[in-house]
Amino acid sequence: MTRSSRPSAWKLLRHNHIAFFGLCLFLLVTVIALVAPILPLSAPNDTAPAERLLRPLSEGRLLGTDHLGRDLLSRLIWGARVSISVGLSATLIASVIGSALGLIAGFAGGRTDNVLMRGVDMLMAFPYILLALAIVAALGPGLSNALYAIALVNIPFFARNIRGVTLSLTRRDFVDAARLSGKGPVRILLTEILPNVAPIIVITMSTTLGWMILETAGLSFLGLGAQPPQADLGAMLGEGRKLLFTAPHVSVIPGLMIFALVMSVNLIGDGVRDVLDPKLKSGSLTRPSAMTEVQSADAKSSPAPDISATQDALAVRNLQTEFLVGTDIYKAVGGVSFELGKGECLGLVGESGSGKSVTAMSLLRLAPTPPGRIVSGQIWRSGEDLLSFPLHRIQALRGGEIAYIFQDPLSSLHPLFSVGAQVAEAIQAHQPYSHREAWRAAVSLLEQVRLPNAASIAHSYPHELSGGMRQRVCIAMALANHPQIIVADEPTTALDVTVQAQVLKLMNQQRKQNEAAALLFITHDFGVVSEICDRVAVMYAGRIVEVGAAGEVLNKPAHPYTRLLINCVPIPGRNQDRLPAIPGSPPAVNNLPAGCAFADRCPFAEGDCRNGDIRLRPLGENRFARCIKPLWKTAP
Amino acid sequence: MSMSATLLTASNLTRHYGGGRGWLGRRKPLIQAVQGVDLCIQPGATLGIVGESGCGKSTLARMLVGLDQPSAGHLLLDGKSWPDQSRSERKRLHSQIQYVFQDSLSALNPRKTIRAILEAPMDHLLGMERNARYRRLQELMEAVGLRPELLERYPHELSGGQAQRIGIARALAAQPQILVLDEPVSALDVSIQAQVLNLLQDLQQHYRLAYVFISHDLAVVEAVSDVVAVMYFGRIVEQAPAGELFRSPKHPYTRLLLDSIPLPGKKGLRGESETIELPDPAAPPQGCPFAPRCVNARDKCRHEQPRLRPMEGEERIAACHFPLVF
Numbered sequence: 001m002t003r004s005s006r007p008s009a010w011k012l013l014r015h016n017h018i019a020f021f022g023l024c025l026f027l028l029v030t031v032i033a034l035v036a037p038i039l040p041l042s043a044p045n046d047t048a049p050a051e052r053l054l055r056p057l058s059e060g061r062l063l064g065t066d067h068l069g070r071d072l073l074s075r076l077i078w079g080a081r082v083s084i085s086v087g088l089s090a091t092l093i094a095s096v097i098g099s100a101l102g103l104i105a106g107f108a109g110g111r112t113d114n115v116l117m118r119g120v121d122m123l124m125a126f127p128y129i130l131l132a133l134a135i136v137a138a139l140g141p142g143l144s145n146a147l148y149a150i151a152l153v154n155i156p157f158f159a160r161n162i163r164g165v166t167l168s169l170t171r172r173d174f175v176d177a178a179r180l181s182g183k184g185p186v187r188i189l190l191t192e193i194l195p196n197v198a199p200i201i202v203i204t205m206s207t208t209l210g211w212m213i214l215e216t217a218g219l220s221f222l223g224l225g226a227q228p229p230q231a232d233l234g235a236m237l238g239e240g241r242k243l244l245f246t247a248p249h250v251s252v253i254p255g256l257m258i259f260a261l262v263m264s265v266n267l268i269g270d271g272v273r274d275v276l277d278p279k280l281k282s283g284s285l286t287r288p289s290a291m292t293e294v295q296s297a298d299a300k301s302s303p304a305p306d307i308s309a310t311q312d313a314l315a316v317r318n319l320q321t322e323f324l325v326g327t328d329i330y331k332a333v334g335g336v337s338f339e340l341g342k343g344e345c346l347g348l349v350g351e352s353g354s355g356k357s358v359t360a361m362s363l364l365r366l367a368p369t370p371p372g373r374i375v376s377g378q379i380w381r382s383g384e385d386l387l388s389f390p391l392h393r394i395q396a397l398r399g400g401e402i403a404y405i406f407q408d409p410l411s412s413l414h415p416l417f418s419v420g421a422q423v424a425e426a427i428q429a430h431q432p433y434s435h436r437e438a439w440r441a442a443v444s445l446l447e448q449v450r451l452p453n454a455a456s457i458a459h460s461y462p463h464e465l466s467g468g469m470r471q472r473v474c475i476a477m478a479l480a481n482h483p484q485i486i487v488a489d490e491p492t493t494a495l496d497v498t499v500q501a502q503v504l505k506l507m508n509q510q511r512k513q514n515e516a517a518a519l520l521f522i523t524h525d526f527g528v529v530s531e532i533c534d535r536v537a538v539m540y541a542g543r544i545v546e547v548g549a550a551g552e553v554l555n556k557p558a559h560p561y562t563r564l565l566i567n568c569v570p571i572p573g574r575n576q577d578r579l580p581a582i583p584g585s586p587p588a589v590n591n592l593p594a595g596c597a598f599a600d601r602c603p604f605a606e607g608d609c610r611n612g613d614i615r616l617r618p619l620g621e622n623r624f625a626r627c628i629k630p631l632w633k634t635a636p
Numbered sequence: 637m638s639m640s641a642t643l644l645t646a647s648n649l650t651r652h653y654g655g656g657r658g659w660l661g662r663r664k665p666l667i668q669a670v671q672g673v674d675l676c677i678q679p680g681a682t683l684g685i686v687g688e689s690g691c692g693k694s695t696l697a698r699m700l701v702g703l704d705q706p707s708a709g710h711l712l713l714d715g716k717s718w719p720d721q722s723r724s725e726r727k728r729l730h731s732q733i734q735y736v737f738q739d740s741l742s743a744l745n746p747r748k749t750i751r752a753i754l755e756a757p758m759d760h761l762l763g764m765e766r767n768a769r770y771r772r773l774q775e776l777m778e779a780v781g782l783r784p785e786l787l788e789r790y791p792h793e794l795s796g797g798q799a800q801r802i803g804i805a806r807a808l809a810a811q812p813q814i815l816v817l818d819e820p821v822s823a824l825d826v827s828i829q830a831q832v833l834n835l836l837q838d839l840q841q842h843y844r845l846a847y848v849f850i851s852h853d854l855a856v857v858e859a860v861s862d863v864v865a866v867m868y869f870g871r872i873v874e875q876a877p878a879g880e881l882f883r884s885p886k887h888p889y890t891r892l893l894l895d896s897i898p899l900p901g902k903k904g905l906r907g908e909s910e911t912i913e914l915p916d917p918a919a920p921p922q923g924c925p926f927a928p929r930c931v932n933a934r935d936k937c938r939h940e941q942p943r944l945r946p947m948e949g950e951e952r953i954a955a956c957h958f959p960l961v962f
Contacts, residue, residue, distance in 0.1 A: 173743035176703055177753075177806065180735055182727050182760030195747040351825035352796075450910060466914065467689075496688035496852065501896035501907030524826065527898030531905050554901040568830035570855040572897055573882050578837065579859060581830035585795060 012275045019271020025264035029257075033081035041074040045229040053247045066236075066250050067243060070229075076257055079231040083261065086147050086225075086232075087213035093151035094212075095205050098158025103197065105159070106166025107189050117163065120156045128153040132215065136224040143232070146225035150215045158204055165200050169193050199276040206272040210265035217258050233258050288368035291394050292321070292361075294387050295375050312380075313485050313518040314340040314363070319377035321355075321362045324370065328590040332358040332367075334542035335376070337616075340485065345511065345519040347533030347550060349526065351565075353586060355542040356522045360487050363520075364398050400430040403478035407490040409470035413462040419473045420446070420458025423480060430481040445476040449506060468499035472506065479510065479517075487520045492528060504531050526566055530554055535622075538562045541597035542589050544616065548623040558625040558632055561598045596627070604629050643813055643846055644677040644700065644718075644733065648709035651695050654918075665918035669695040671870040672709070674944075675848075677814055680840065682847040684861030684878065686854055686893070690917075692870040693850045694738075697818045700848060701735040702726075731761040734807035738819035740799040744791035750802055751787040757810040772809070779842070780805045781835060797828035801835065808839065816848040821856060833860060854893055858882050866890050869915060869925040872944060876952035886947055886959040888930045924957070932958055 013019055032039075048069035056064040056072075063072040105116040123131070135149035169175065170193065178192045219225040220234030228235070233254045240251025321333040333355045340346050348356045361367040362374055363386070379386040386394070398404075406412040414422060423442035427433055433441065439458070446454035449472040462470055471491060478486050488507075492500040508531075511519060521533055529536050529550055536553050538546040538561065546559040557563040564582045584601040587593060593600065595610040602609070608628055616624045619633065650673075655666035670692040677683055687693045698704035700711070702719035711718045713729050721729060734757075737743035744753055754773055758764040764772065777784050780801040791799060800820060807815055817836070821829040833856065840847060851857050857864055858878050865875040866889065874887035885891045896907035908929070915925045924930070927937040936957050944955045 173737050173739060174745040177735075177737065177743045178745070178756065179703065180701060180730065181756035181806070181810070182730055183756060187760075192745055192748075196745070351827060452910075497854070498688065498892055498896045498907060498912075501898070501905055502909060502912075504898065504905060505907070505909040525898070526900035530900050530902055531898040551901065551903075565827060566900055569826050569900060570830075570833075570853075570859040571899065572855040572858055572894060576859055579830040579833055581834050582827040583831075585797060585828065 009275045013271050016271045016274060019267050019274070022264040022267025022271065025260060026268060029080055029261060029264070030084060033077055033084055036074075036077045036081055039077070041077065042071045044070060044074045044078040044231045046070060053243070053250070055247075056249050056253075063253055064247075064249050066239065067247070072250065072253055075231040075236060076233075076253060079233045079236055079254060080257055080261065082143065082226060082230065082232045083213050083216055083234070083258070086143060086150075086216045087209055090147050090150040090154065090212045090216070091205050091209045093147075094154035094208070095158050095201055097151070098155040099162045099197070099201050101155065101159040102162025102164075103166050103189060103193065106163040107170050107185070107193060109167075109170070113163075116159070120159045123153070124156040124160075128215075129218070132219060133222075133224065136219065141224045141227060143220075143226045143230070146216060146219040149219070150212055153215075154208060154212065157208060158201070161200065161204050162197055165197050166193055169196050203269075203273045203276055206269035207266070210262040210269065213265065214258065214262050233261075288370065288372075291365035291369070291391055292367045293369040293373040294365070295373050311342070312339040313342045313344070314520075315380040316340075316359075316363070317378045317380065319359065319362055319379065320375045321358050321367055321372060322375050323372045325590075330588075330590045331542050331592065332372075332589055333362060334589070334592070336539075336542075336544055338537055338544065338547065340518045340520055342484075343511075343518055344535065345521055345533045347529040347536040348520060348522045348539060349524065349529055349536055350539035351524060351586060353541075353589065354539040355589070356539050357489055359539070360404075360489050360520060360522050363487065364402055364404075365394055366398075366404075396430075399426055399477075399483075400481045401483055402485045402487065403481070403483040405471075405474050405478045405486065405488040405491045408494050409467065409474045410462060412474060413470060415462055418459050418461055419465065419470075423458070423473065423477050426477045426480040441480075442476075445480055446473065448479065449473070449476045449510075451476075466499075467495050468502055471495060471499075471503055475503075475506065475510070483517055485518045485520065487522070489522045490524070491521075493523070493525070500528075504528065507532060526554060526569060538565075541587055541592060543597070543626065544624075545598065545626045546624065547616070548620075552623065556632065558619050558623070558630040559598075559627045560602050560604055560629075560631060562625075563631060564601075641679070642676050643679055643714065644675070645712040646673060646675040646700065646709065647712075649673040649675070649696065649699060649706050649711065650708040651692075651699060651704065652707050667917045668870050668920060669917075670699070670706075673867075673872055675700075675865070677846050677848060679813065679846050680844045681863070682840070682849055682861045684857035684864040685848065685850045685867060686852065686857045686864060687867035688852055688893075690914075691867040693867050694818055696867075697735070697816050697848065697850050701733055701816050702730065703735070727761055731757070731810040732812050733814040733816065734810050734812040736800075736803050736807050736815060736817040736820045739823060740803040740820075741791060741794070741796070743803055744794075744799060746791055748790070749787065750789055750791070750794075753791075753802070754787070754806055754809050757806060761810045776805045776809060779808065779839060796824055797831065800824060800828075800832055804832075804835070804839070808843070812845070814846045814848065816850070818850045819852065820849070822851060822853060829856070836860065854882070854897060866893070869917070869920070871925075871955065872953075873926070873956070874952070874954040875944075876947075876950065876954075880950065880952060884960075886952065886954040887926075887956045888932055888960060889926050891960060892929070924955075932960075934958065 051065050051069040052067055054061050054065040058064055061071055063076060065071055101116055101120065105113040131153050132149040135152060136145050139145040175188060175192060178188045216225060217234030217237065220232045221238040223238060226232030226235045236254035237251050243250050317337050319333055319336045323330040323332055336359050338346065348359065350356045358367055363379055374387060413419065420439060420442045423445055424438035427438045427441050443454050443458050446458055451457050451469060451472050492503050495503060523529060533550045535548065536550045537544045538559065540561050546553060546562045553562060554566060557566060567580045568582060570576060570579060582601055587597050593610065595612060596614050599605040599609040614626055614628055616626045618624055619630060649670060651670040653667045653669060654664045656664055673696060675683065685693050695704060699706050714732055716729060718729055719726060751773065754776060755769050758769045758772055773787060774784060782798060782801055794802065821832050824832060839845060849857060849860050861878045863875065864878045864881050865872045866887065868889050874890050881890065882894065885894060892907060898905050912929050915921050923938040923940055924942050927933040930937065942955045942957045944953045946953050947959060
């Protein structure tokens with residue numbers, strides 16, 4: 001499924017016009033150079049003193065002749081042949097030796113790594129051209145010696161790149177798994193690590209090839225590479241240098257050829273890197289815009305405010321958020337409506353991929369665009385639709401009236417600033433406090449979340465704190481500007497169970513103290529829901545399937561999904577022999593079935609469940625389920 | 637516990653990191669990850685190990701399967717000292733004890749097909765022929781409940797639940813007697829978690845496997861284990877048959893863990909409310925490492941480290957000077 005929706009490497013390269021142009025140019029030059037022996041050219045080294053320094057486009061001499069009357073076109077093609085083959089061979093030699101060194105150093109680590117890498121560092125310490133000159137001086141001038149010199153000076157580049165990649169791969173679990181499968185170190189290196197390093201080697205090769213061609217030309221230009229009369233682009237340039245004013249074409253033509261060759265190789269190299277680099281492949285270089293794009297027809301027409309919703313802190317109506325990946329549309333949120341009462345705690349429960357986080361992110365337009373966009377819905381707050389707000393008004397709300405607490409406190413805190421400074425910054429972003437006042441307020445907030453020695457902890461950095469303490473800092477930041485709504489996205493999932501209990505207790509205390517703040521609590525854990533939530537909305541495949549008071553939904557679920565999900569959570573002390581698992585897995589939101597998304601896994605499903613859209617039906621007071629056969633019904 | 641032959645015995649298993657002196661003679665801090673752990677693993681039984689992050693449970697698991705070397709103590713696998721053995725003997729012993737990783741996807745090489753991944757242990761540990769491998773692959777895929785078409789797929793094309801099933805299949809491919817499962821379901825959604833737990837139960841019955849089941853989730857550990865060991869700060873602090881442990885914990889830390897679990901449909905969480913400073917692993921306290929958090933701690937607890945000792949009239953051991961009474 002994923003394979004078909006992601007374009008292949010070749011297709012990606014083909015669509016990169018610049019890289020494709022480079023590839024065509026390089027192939028053209030290479031093919032001409034390859035077939036040089038059968039082309040109707042005069043021999044490259046045949047001198048004709050009578051025809052010295054003919055201009056280009058002379059009769060029979062398309063590119064003219066040089067100072068010895070040799071045909072420039074022929075020399076150019078034969079010269080390109082030499083330059084390309086030397087460049088390619090040097091790249092191959094450098095990549096094989098350099099990659100082997102990098103692989104061994106990265107995999108073996110310890111002393112081997114130290115010895116090999118210090119050797120490579122020594123090679124790097126010399127200016128490369130000086131080193132190449134020294135090697136050629138020692139071995140004597142000549143094309144093959146120039147080749148060795150160029151290969152040698154480029155080994156460190158490969159070795160360092162490959163070592164870094166190998167080092168990070170060696171610590172991955174799959175290497176341990178291969179060890180447990182009985183593979184020895186050599187086999188692990190060759191069959192497990194090398195295939196993962198290979199794309200990086202190709203990228204490095206494609207980016208160095210142009211450089212190598214240039215270096216070959218450079219050494220030949222200095223008279224240390226190709227020896228006369230052999231044609232080589234660098235040597236031709238060197239010979240033409242003396243005639244730059246009398247016969248500029250003699251040096252300009254090989255110069256242009258070098259330029260075209262190196263440029264085409266570099267363009268291919270950039271293209272190959274873009275195609276093979278997994279980070280660039282997933283499109284992470286396209287920076288998401290500051291807020292989620294809204295492509296909603298109803299947002300533009302801005303319907304009359306929902307009067308019934310004005311007493312709520314927030315009312316969401318038919319919110320739909322989609323992600324466009326390749327050609328597939330993922331309906332992450334497929335029409336979600338709920339109200340969040342003032343001071344209320346609403347739990348949004350569901351499994352991964354149910355759309356609960358995207359719903360939360362969409363409220364303040366935090367879902368990344370591209371690939372995300374909101375295609376429909378309204379989010380009402382005080383009679384205004386947040387989806388019609390311009391960026392500056394959304395930014396004023398973020399961390400102000402509406403604050404977020406995220407799952408992983410370590411990644412949501414900045415590693416280089418003290419936690420006190422980060423809380424103070426959050427305050428200053430919304431309130432006109434001086435630096436000192438903000439710091440004082442930050443310390444009192446840290447006290448409020450019951451961090452011991454708040455005044456000294458304010459000076460510590462996130463990595464110095466435990467997970468529970470970091471999450472308390474995040475809660476302090478969320479409380480900084482007296483929010484009316486706090487959106488907490490799995491705030492205790494990354495914490496240990498004893499720390500989770502501490503944080504849940506803290507959040508309950510804070511709610512009692514700040515009566516006004518409403519809490520939208522996103523979690524997958526029904527235990528956490530019962531502890532903290534007043535109401536709960538259960539999500540499945542991008543839609544709410546059941547809503548009601550937390551105690552009622554948990555003790556008397558109406559939707560089969562809710563009941564089955566609650567039943568398959570093991571409860572300590574209940575000593576179940578076998579857990580009642582739900583068969584199958586949730587549907588992919590890019591390919592939702594017609595009717596009820598849960599029908600395929602539901603033991604009660606019948607024909608009607610798979611027909612048409614099933615609405616959220618009222619079951620009792622403030623109780624709804626998206627099911628045509630709910631587990632219970634109130635008497636009409 | 638029955639008197640059947642013990643498969644794996646760990647005695648006084650210890651692992652520390654760091655220590656010694658650095659380049660310029662500076663003392664490096666010594667971190668005690670696992671300290672003096674004794675374990676016995678019986679055929680067909682499940683030993684659950686529960687603890688919070690940093691308690692040493694993963695280090696212990698890696699030592700059991702031979703991915704990490706103990707700094708002190710012994711492991712006896714099948715009556716032989718493990719893992720220091722000749723290469724061929726090591727291979728034979730390796731096929732006896734296998735490991736299931738927490739992050740199943742990262743434990744699968746992204747550039748290999750599922751077939752190549754599953755064939756590796758059959759080829760390198762058991763030296764199976766091509767035809768035998770083929771038959772075994774079909775059997776394995778059926779055992780873990782996956783369609784054989786998946787064999788030609790690459791890991792990134794699998795869902796989390798499928799990837800964990802492949803992880804289990806790979807561990808089974810070597811025909812082990814013991815599986816060490818390190819948080820095998822904690823990355824999965826609850827509905828998938830229940831499927832995988834049930835699968836593990838079926839496989840245990842079918843192949844008469846012994847499990848070492850490591851998790852931070854008490855409820856999950858209780859559901860699968862015969863005996864549960866609770867780890868805190870590198871040590872086992874309490875060990876008892878699963879039902880008894882959860883009915884009446886004797887160590888205050890076990891009690892705290894139980895009290896900290898929020899239960900569906902119930903409100904009023906017990907457990908701690910203050911932030912607790914955990915002991916510094918580089919400078920362990922003199923007495924009981926849990927004493928600073930313990931409501932019952934007395935002077936003795938702060939000065940004398942309690943040893944694991946049997947509790948009267950029970951198949952239980954606990955390391956507490958003043959065990960809880962009910």
